[in-house]
Amino acid sequence: xxxxxxxxxxxxxxxxxxxxxxxxxxxxxxxxxxxxxxxxxxxxxxxxxxxxxxxxxxxxxxxxxxxxxxxxxxxxxxxxxxxxxxxxxxxxxxxxxxxxxxxxxxxxxxxxxxxxxxxxxxxxxxxxxxxxxxxxxxxxxxxxxxxxxxxxxxxxxxxxxxxxxxxxxxxxxxxxxxxxxxxxxxxxxxxxxxxxxxxxxxxxxxxxxxxxxxxxxxxxxxxxxxxxxxxxxxxxxxxxxxxxxxxxxxxxxxxxxxxxxxxxxxxxxxxxxxxxxxxxxxxxxxxxxxxxxxxxxxxxxxxxxxxxxxxxxxxxxxxxxxxxxxxxxxxxxxxxxxxxxxxxxxxxxxxxxxxxxxxxxxxxxxxxxxxxxxxxxxxxxxxxxxxxxxxxxxxxxxxxxxxxxxxxxxxxxxxxxxxxxxxxxxxxxxxxxxx
Numbered sequence: 001x002x003x004x005x006x007x008x009x010x011x012x013x014x015x016x017x018x019x020x021x022x023x024x025x026x027x028x029x030x031x032x033x034x035x036x037x038x039x040x041x042x043x044x045x046x047x048x049x050x051x052x053x054x055x056x057x058x059x060x061x062x063x064x065x066x067x068x069x070x071x072x073x074x075x076x077x078x079x080x081x082x083x084x085x086x087x088x089x090x091x092x093x094x095x096x097x098x099x100x101x102x103x104x105x106x107x108x109x110x111x112x113x114x115x116x117x118x119x120x121x122x123x124x125x126x127x128x129x130x131x132x133x134x135x136x137x138x139x140x141x142x143x144x145x146x147x148x149x150x151x152x153x154x155x156x157x158x159x160x161x162x163x164x165x166x167x168x169x170x171x172x173x174x175x176x177x178x179x180x181x182x183x184x185x186x187x188x189x190x191x192x193x194x195x196x197x198x199x200x201x202x203x204x205x206x207x208x209x210x211x212x213x214x215x216x217x218x219x220x221x222x223x224x225x226x227x228x229x230x231x232x233x234x235x236x237x238x239x240x241x242x243x244x245x246x247x248x249x250x251x252x253x254x255x256x257x258x259x260x261x262x263x264x265x266x267x268x269x270x271x272x273x274x275x276x277x278x279x280x281x282x283x284x285x286x287x288x289x290x291x292x293x294x295x296x297x298x299x300x301x302x303x304x305x306x307x308x309x310x311x312x313x314x315x316x317x318x319x320x321x322x323x324x325x326x327x328x329x330x331x332x333x334x335x336x337x338x339x340x341x342x343x344x345x346x347x348x349x350x351x352x353x354x355x356x357x358x359x360x361x362x363x364x365x366x367x368x369x370x371x372x373x374x375x376x377x378x379x380x381x382x383x384x385x386x387x388x389x390x391x392x393x394x395x396x397x398x399x400x401x402x403x404x405x406x407x408x409x410x411x412x413x414x415x416x417x418x419x420x421x422x423x424x425x426x427x428x429x430x431x432x433x434x435x
């Protein structure tokens with residue numbers, strides 16, 4: 001999926017390119033050759049829909065992204081406008097993210113009340129990065145807005161933890177570009193209403209790797225931002241993707257970016273504000289380092305603003321989700337215990353041990369929360385109390401998170417079994433059945 005020399009352009013990227021060309025002029029900056037020496041396009045040619053098949057039919061001598069330039073690309077003024085829109089819509093984020101109030105500016109950054117804006121205004125982006133970032137205007141600008149929100153949260157956390165100035169600069173670049181790998185997977189798989197298959201999940205899991213290779217091998221943003229992009233879905237307890245590494249093996253910028261991605265995801269849910277995002281941290285806490293969790297909890301506890309717009313989930317729905325989640329955890333635990341000792345095959349035993357360990361992390365995360373620490377009947381009764389608004393929201397968020405982790409564990413297990421030697425697969429399939 002990565003765009004390297006002597007590779008065919010990715011079809012999904014080309015589709016986004018054609019879509020972009022309907023709104024912006026996209027010109028070739030050099031002659032484009034196939035690896036067999038055929039000149040496909042001359043320098044200065046404008047990309048149009050009729051060129052799609054020609055671009056997709058050939059392997060190229062250099063990445064297509066490196067041969068293009070877009071007019072009216074995303075610029076500092078557009079980023080500033082998005083920052084101010086977010087400040088108006090999320091005033092409770094002002095202190096954390098430097099949106100017109102809060103912390104004193106860093107030396108050399110004169111706009112103290114809007115210190116985060118200064119970083120976005122001065123972020124260095126090469127032509128490849130500008131092209132990819134400008135594609136974020138698709139879907140009514142949703143991807144670009146998400147990128148800016150993640151960047152602001154990551155900067156705010158980094159500032160609160162007093163990270164070095166160069167790390168803040170790397171965070172800005174990585175935050176804006178963290179999801180560029182999604183341009184290379186089927187857009188349908190990113191639709192929240194789409195039921196993702198195992199094959200589609202492989203593409204989703206790979207998007208941080210694609211983004212890393214793009215920025216590290218094709219673009220020119222530097223190794224540190226590219227690494228943070230690779231790590232933006234990893235978690236402190238090793239339950240993330242694409243590599244499932246522990247937090248101690250990730251960069252500080254990568255962990256801050258991953259934390260910002262989680263919080264932005266919560267805030268993007270209908271009816272969730274920063275206060276309720278803080279509640280959901282109880283379920284997310286194993287995925288965060290203690291230092292980041294403390295800084296984030298402190299920041300969210302200081303937020304101010306109206307929460308009247310938030311929509312509380314129905315109590316009956318939440319109670320049913322809690323019962324289902326608790327039942328799922330018990331059933332999976334029993335099934336894994338039953339199957340993990342069945343094999344004498346070392347590969348299958350190692351696989352079973354890994355799946356059990358990852359499941360134990362999920363179960364521990366549930367038990368650390370309020371809904372998971374009490375008997376099911378007691379929590380259900382408490383949910384119906386008149387002043388149980390916070391518990392209802394916490395329970396809904398916890399159930400969402402735990403069930404997402406179980407689905408992610410299942411998909412990961414399926415992919416692992418598919419790559420095992422054939423003689424191992426029949427035995428390992430028992431674990432898949434359990435999941």
